[in-house]
Amino acid sequence: MSVVEPASAQLMNGTALARETLDRTAERARKLLAETGVRPCLATVLVGDDPASVTYVAMKRRRSAAAGIESRHLPLPGRTTTAELVAAIRALSDDPTVHGILLQHPVPAHIDERAAFEAIAPAKDVDGVTMWSFAAMAFGRDDGFVSCTPGGIMRLLDAYGVDPAGKRAVVVGRSPILGKPMGMLLLARDATVTYCHSRTVDLSSVVATADILVAAVGRPEFIRGADIKPGAVVIDAGYNPGNVGDVDAAGAGERAGLLTPVPGGVGPMTIAVLLDQTVLAAERVAAVAASTAVTSTAAAAR
Numbered sequence: 001m002s003v004v005e006p007a008s009a010q011l012m013n014g015t016a017l018a019r020e021t022l023d024r025t026a027e028r029a030r031k032l033l034a035e036t037g038v039r040p041c042l043a044t045v046l047v048g049d050d051p052a053s054v055t056y057v058a059m060k061r062r063r064s065a066a067a068g069i070e071s072r073h074l075p076l077p078g079r080t081t082t083a084e085l086v087a088a089i090r091a092l093s094d095d096p097t098v099h100g101i102l103l104q105h106p107v108p109a110h111i112d113e114r115a116a117f118e119a120i121a122p123a124k125d126v127d128g129v130t131m132w133s134f135a136a137m138a139f140g141r142d143d144g145f146v147s148c149t150p151g152g153i154m155r156l157l158d159a160y161g162v163d164p165a166g167k168r169a170v171v172v173g174r175s176p177i178l179g180k181p182m183g184m185l186l187l188a189r190d191a192t193v194t195y196c197h198s199r200t201v202d203l204s205s206v207v208a209t210a211d212i213l214v215a216a217v218g219r220p221e222f223i224r225g226a227d228i229k230p231g232a233v234v235i236d237a238g239y240n241p242g243n244v245g246d247v248d249a250a251g252a253g254e255r256a257g258l259l260t261p262v263p264g265g266v267g268p269m270t271i272a273v274l275l276d277q278t279v280l281a282a283e284r285v286a287a288v289a290a291s292t293a294v295t296s297t298a299a300a301a302r
């Protein structure tokens with residue numbers, strides 16, 4: 001009888017990659033400030049006082065400060081109406097000192113979240129939540145902003161040498177800022193993409209076809225290790241209370257080739273992409289200002 005050693009997945013270190021990414025972001029922020037006097041600024045909007053959201057926003061603001069990005073926080077009461085929230089976000093969209101806007105999801109149920117997201121100017125949508133950004137992702141363009149979690153996952157795949165082209169990618173979940181744009185980014189990189197969701201029949205058999213599996217449903221240990229194709233790349237994008245992912249990590253560890261841990265996988269990369277895109281938004285504004293200055297100088301010289 002032969003003894004088969006259980007294969008053990010290599011963990012994808014999101015904490016380390018996020019640190020490297022944040023270092024480069026901080027360096028660009030420093031350079032932008034030195035060369036143009038512009039300090040990148042991220043506005044964070046939080047409606048209500050959900051403890052998990054309060055923690056996430058605090059984490060984003062801490063990392064901003066460390067990267068030399070100013071953060072301006074707008075806490076709004078839980079009873080804020082859609083109209084009030086839209087007006088507050090429009091004001092940030094119109095404020096030239098703000099380069100990026102993050103509206104923390106979820107907002108209270110009485111608010112039309114889509115209307116609130118659409119009040120974010122596309123040029124400031126560093127969280128990648130607007131319809132404009134979604135379209136840019138779907139067309140594979142690089143002049144928009146990607147949704148932060150899917151964008152962070154693409155960077156993890158790149159860092160570990162995973163080329164999505166021609167691979168079977170299965171995305172479990174179809175939320176507007178996670179599952180759905182995730183599939184778009186994988187499609188733009190030539191993966192063969194399948195979405196699974198609450199109405200999917202025989203989820204296990206679809207999951208078993210995945211060379212790249214992204215779990216983004218928000219249900220603790222929803223994906224069973226036994227369903228995972230041996231050697232697959234497994235990305236656990238679930239955030240559930242208590243730092244438990246959407247994947248049965250022990251089971252997946254025995255079958256996957258590469259696996260993101262929770263914590264320390266996708267989460268830190270989400271924040272790294274948010275801040276990277278905030279500096280990018282500020283760089284784009286500064287570049288436009290510089291080219292306008294050159295043009296007006298040239299016009300004055302004529």
Ligand SMILES: Nc1nc(=O)c2c([nH]1)NC[C@@H]1CN(c3ccc(C(=O)N[C@@H](CCC(=O)O)C(=O)O)cc3)C=[N+]21
Binds near residue numbers: 056106127239270271
């Ligand atoms: N408009 C919007 N954009 C978002 O990107 C967004 C959002 N709303 N709402 C909530 C989710 C959640 N999210 C996380 C970010 C980082 C970690 C993270 O860094 N987690 C650490 C663990 C942190 C801890 O120890 O608690 C880790 O995984 O290692 C987790 C979750 C962004 N989200």
